[in-house]
Amino acid sequence: MKNAVFTVLKLILFLFVFFIGSIFPPFHFEHILIATPGTTRIFIADGLLLMLALYVVLVIVEALRKRLRTAGPWTTLAFVLAIIFGLMMKFGFLTRSAF
Numbered sequence: 001m002k003n004a005v006f007t008v009l010k011l012i013l014f015l016f017v018f019f020i021g022s023i024f025p026p027f028h029f030e031h032i033l034i035a036t037p038g039t040t041r042i043f044i045a046d047g048l049l050l051m052l053a054l055y056v057v058l059v060i061v062e063a064l065r066k067r068l069r070t071a072g073p074w075t076t077l078a079f080v081l082a083i084i085f086g087l088m089m090k091f092g093f094l095t096r097s098a099f
Contacts, residue, residue, distance in 0.1 A: 007074045010058070014051050014082030015091075016075045021047030022092040033093075042094045047086070 034041040055075065056072035064069045086092070 003071070003074050006071075007078045011085075012076055014079055015056065015086055017054050018047040018082060018086040018091050019050045021050040022073035025045075026050075038098050040096045042096065043054050044092045044094055047092050048083070051079070051082060051086075 022044055025044050027046045027049065029045040029049065031043045032040060032047060033043055058075050059068070059072060061069045062075065
């Protein structure tokens with residue numbers, strides 16, 4: 001039960017970092033998906049990279065505390081679900097119109 005609660009909290013934390021990194025991109029890593037004369041679709045990867053950095057830090061802390069075997073799969077599950085939910089909510093996607 002405790003693992004499930006912490007997994008949900010980590011999922012919320014990952015989604016929050018993904019969202020904030022997509023709105024306020026500190027690194028400005030942008031990938032142009034579609035460029036037409038009227039609109040340009042861009043993916044801002046900063047939120048995804050910040051979320052990956054947070055995941056690596058959490059896994060390192062779990063390894064140092066010797067909890068990697070029990071907490072590692074739950075953290076990975078929260079990370080993967082945050083990627084799926086964040087992309088479904090279109091975090092990081094930007095449309096610029098010429099009009």
